[in-house]
Structures are given as C-alpha cells and as structure tokens.
Amino acid sequence: MIETVVVTGGGTGGHLKVADAFIEEFYNRGINVIFIGSSNGQDKAWFEHDRRLKKAIFLDTKGVVNKKGFAKFISLFNIFSKTLYCLSLYSKYKIKTVISVGGFSAAAATFASILKMNCKLYIHEQNSKMGKLNQITSKFATEIFSSFDENSLVRDYPVSNEFFNCARVREKIKTIAFFGGSQGAICINDFALKVAPKLNEMGISIIHQTGKSDFERVKKEYEKLNINADVFDFSKEIPSKMSKADFAVSRAGASTLWELCANSLPTFFIPYKHAAGDHQYYNAKFLKDKGLCFLQREDELSEEYFFEVLKSDIHKISIELISSISPNAIALIVNIILENNKK
Ligand SMILES: CC(=O)N[C@H]1[C@@H](OP(=O)(O)OP(=O)(O)OC[C@H]2O[C@@H](n3ccc(=O)[nH]c3=O)[C@H](O)[C@@H]2O)O[C@H](CO)[C@@H](O)[C@@H]1O
Structure with missing residues (x-):
C-alpha cells in the first residue's frame, strides 16, 4: 500500500x-x-x-x-x-x-x-x-x-467532471467565448476586438477572458465600442462560461482544448506560436485532422475566414465532440x- x-x-x-x-x-x-x-x-x-x-x-x-x-x-x-x-x-x-x-x-x-x-x-x-x-x-x-x-x-x-456535466449540443451561434489560456493572449484579445462590431451587428453576445495584464485595455475598448461583453481577466467559473457559449475562439493549450471537447463546444483555435516544438499547433491539428475543430495560425489570421467558419455546421461538430473524450x-x-x- x-x-x-x-x-x-x-x-x-x-x-x-x-x-x-x-x-x-x-x-x-x-x-x-x-x-x-x-x-x-x-x-x-x-x-x-x-x-x-x-x-x-x-x-x-x-x-x-x-x-x-x-x-x-x-x-x-x-x-x-x-x-x-x-x-x-x-x-x-x-x-x-x-x-x-x-x-x-x-x-x-x-x-x-x-x-x-x-x-x-x-x-x-x-x-x-x-x-x-x-x-x-x-x-x-x-x-x-x-x-x-x-x-x-x-x-x-x-478533465474535471464539471465540463462534462454542463456540456450541451450546440445548434446556432448566439454567444461566442474568447479564451486566451491561463495567462491570456494579446493576439486573441486584438482579434476579438476587431470582430466584435460585426458580431454585435449579427446579434451574437461575447464572453471574453483576457488574462490579467491586458484586462483594463480590453475592457475599455469594449466600452468605446459600446458593446456589452462579459469581460474578465481570469475566472474559476470556466465551465459555466463555456456552457453559455455556442462557439469558442481559443489558444490550443492542452487542458483548455480537452475541456472544450468535453463541453462539446465547437472551437476555432489560434495556437500560441512560440510554444515549445510548436506543440499548440499540433494539439489543435490532432482534432482538425478528425474534422473536430477549425484552426488558423496567428500569422495567417483572417477575419474573412473566421466569418466563413461561423456559417459551418457547428451542430454536427458539437455532436461528434461527444465521443472525442470520456470522463x-x-x-x-x-x-x-x-x-x-x-x-
Ligand atoms: C503559453 C504556454 O506555454 N502555454 C502552455 C500551457 O498553457 P496554459 O497554462 O494556458 O494551459 P491550458 O490552456 O492547457 O490550461 C489552462 C487551464 O486554466 C484554466 N483557466 C483558464 C482561464 C481562466 O480564466 N480560468 C481558468 O481556470 C483552464 O480552464 C485550463 O484548465 O500549458 C499547456 C499544457 O501543458 C500547454 O499546452 C500550453 O502550450
């Protein structure tokens, strides 16, 4: 023993x-x-x-x-x-x-x-x-x-059971969540602020985890844009934030990636390009090769592609994500x- x-x-x-x-x-x-x-x-x-x-x-x-x-x-x-x-x-x-x-x-x-x-x-x-x-x-x-x-x-x-417990199959994109990993990601923060006005016009709500260092700036930018987003630096309530969203934009850190899968939340991954051995890209590619996510490198990031992705069949991906991971x-x-x- x-x-x-x-x-x-x-x-x-x-x-x-x-x-x-x-x-x-x-x-x-x-x-x-x-x-x-x-x-x-x-x-x-x-x-x-x-x-x-x-x-x-x-x-x-x-x-x-x-x-x-x-x-x-x-x-x-x-x-x-x-x-x-x-x-x-x-x-x-x-x-x-x-x-x-x-x-x-x-x-x-x-x-x-x-x-x-x-x-x-x-x-x-x-x-x-x-x-x-x-x-x-x-x-x-x-x-x-x-x-x-x-x-x-x-x-x-x-993955914590909470992510499985509040999983649901997504039908239509009414809310998008942006996740930058445990420390936040300036690249994702900037991208979110760029696409936010159009998402707002489309009637899509925004949840946004900024990381500590960029929180004040991002919050002020949403205020300037007159967009009422749920902006926070770090939260212990990530499962409930995920479950409210119908689609996510995220870094491809391993824990976050599998939590998104457990939650059946279709995701557009933007990997951190300096991760050792480019591992975040390959983490996301593992899912991409199975048709379970969208993936674009930071340097190729395009708003046009992102809005195309939003027209995809997220319902199908959300259902397929159920069998991608077990508790x-x-x-x-x-x-x-x-x-x-x-x-
Ligand atoms: C920059 C970098 O090198 N990142 C690495 C780091 O990512 P990082 O530390 O960002 O880790 P992950 O994305 O894997 O996990 C973050 C964890 O923090 C939690 N969380 C996040 C935000 C928040 O507000 N609240 C909260 O609780 C998430 O739910 C998740 O459980 O470790 C991962 C696992 O080895 C690697 O894949 C990443 O490449």
Whole structure:
C-alpha cells in the first residue's frame, strides 16, 4: 500500500490543472500527497494553502532551456542541489511513487525519483509534442500517459467532471467565448476586438477572458465600442462560461482544448506560436485532422475566414465532440499506478 506519493510540476495553468486532478484523486482515496513545485510561476498561487496536501514545497528553480553560458550553468547547478534536497525528502517520507506533470517546476523532483532506488516515476505529458524535460526523463518512467499518444494506456485527458456535466449540443451561434489560456493572449484579445462590431451587428453576445495584464485595455475598448461583453481577466467559473457559449475562439493549450471537447463546444483555435516544438499547433491539428475543430495560425489570421467558419455546421461538430473524450481518465490512471505499485 502506498503511504505518500509526490506530485510534481507546474509553471502554468495547463500543468497545474493536471497536478490538481491527481491531488484530488489521491486525496479522495485517502492517500497522502506531497506537491513539489517552483516558487517561480503560478504554482504557489494554486497550492500554497491547499488543505488536501500533506506538504507543499516550492523550490527556487527556473527553466534552463532558453539559457546560455554561465546562466545555464547556474540553473543546472541549482537543479542539482535541489535534486539532492528532494532525495533527502524522499528518504524521510519513504517515497516510492512520483508523478510528474512536466514543466520546469518538475525537474529536481523528477531527477530525484530516477536516482532513488525502488522509486517509480510516472509522467503525464499533456501535449502532442513532448516537453524537453519529459524527453530526457521519459526513458526512466514506469509509464507515460498522453492523450495524443496511441501507446498510452489511458488516452482520455484528465478533465474535471464539471465540463462534462454542463456540456450541451450546440445548434446556432448566439454567444461566442474568447479564451486566451491561463495567462491570456494579446493576439486573441486584438482579434476579438476587431470582430466584435460585426458580431454585435449579427446579434451574437461575447464572453471574453483576457488574462490579467491586458484586462483594463480590453475592457475599455469594449466600452468605446459600446458593446456589452462579459469581460474578465481570469475566472474559476470556466465551465459555466463555456456552457453559455455556442462557439469558442481559443489558444490550443492542452487542458483548455480537452475541456472544450468535453463541453462539446465547437472551437476555432489560434495556437500560441512560440510554444515549445510548436506543440499548440499540433494539439489543435490532432482534432482538425478528425474534422473536430477549425484552426488558423496567428500569422495567417483572417477575419474573412473566421466569418466563413461561423456559417459551418457547428451542430454536427458539437455532436461528434461527444465521443472525442470520456470522463474519469484520472481514476483510470491512478488505478494503473496503484496496481503497478503492488508488483
Ligand atoms: C503559453 C504556454 O506555454 N502555454 C502552455 C500551457 O498553457 P496554459 O497554462 O494556458 O494551459 P491550458 O490552456 O492547457 O490550461 C489552462 C487551464 O486554466 C484554466 N483557466 C483558464 C482561464 C481562466 O480564466 N480560468 C481558468 O481556470 C483552464 O480552464 C485550463 O484548465 O500549458 C499547456 C499544457 O501543458 C500547454 O499546452 C500550453 O502550450
């Protein structure tokens, strides 16, 4: 029987959402969880005061991928020393199971799981292209779970039940929601403001998540346009915002993408072009190849194409999205982990 497991990773909402799903599932099964993240990024905001956790540890770690020369050396040395710290923690709490959801926050805790005897590493890779850390550490993993990988034992993405519970089949576009991912997207904000007057003329209402940094500007622009849109920077009520919409325009971060599928909400994706390995484009392309979404790159973005898309058969796509994802992925993944650990 597992006593305490470690869940590690974070940096952005996409990773943290999956970490949260693991924490919830282990907590509900009476298994203790230690979360190891970074003091840089959004990890603290999500889990610092989380009462489901036995312990939440935030290490002062930063990404190494875009660093050069001495800065890279310092970052690597820092990860090395934090790895030693994690090793001592694993001995203290007799850790035999580490689950990594990726991102730079996961580096030290993941390396420690590889170095420790009798410790199993499990990876949840959210994206269609593997992140740098997972490329290195996946060779040592007992199991890798990914919705984009046909070899994964569980193909469904861990989406909260709320998105399934408020799903509905869309018929006609009366409301459009714009989603920029956990941090918002200026490109999507600007595009929304460009198309808003015509949507308004067409009698289509607007829901718009802007991200913190661009909220004031976008809100003022809607006021200038005299459009009464539901504008917010970040909300805990994304399921209800999605369920009110009949169509979405969104970045293609993995969590958001599968939440939109779970909600049966037809979407026009505009991927973040600087995502590692262009993974957001390939996340959306995975659905596009099945005829389940619309996709245009940021640099090719055209209002003309967007308004053409709005004339499509969204009813058909919405129905087909129902079978694109099933609930309970996290329970299945945790079952596999627990079964494995009996061996
Ligand atoms: C810029 C960047 O590198 N983004 C990456 C990041 O995306 P990002 O952090 O944007 O993550 P996702 O789009 O995958 O998920 C965002 C999560 O935040 C939630 N949410 C969002 C807005 C809001 O107001 N309230 C709210 O709760 C969403 O419902 C979702 O669960 O991690 C994803 C998963 O690894 C990657 O696919 C993305 O490429």
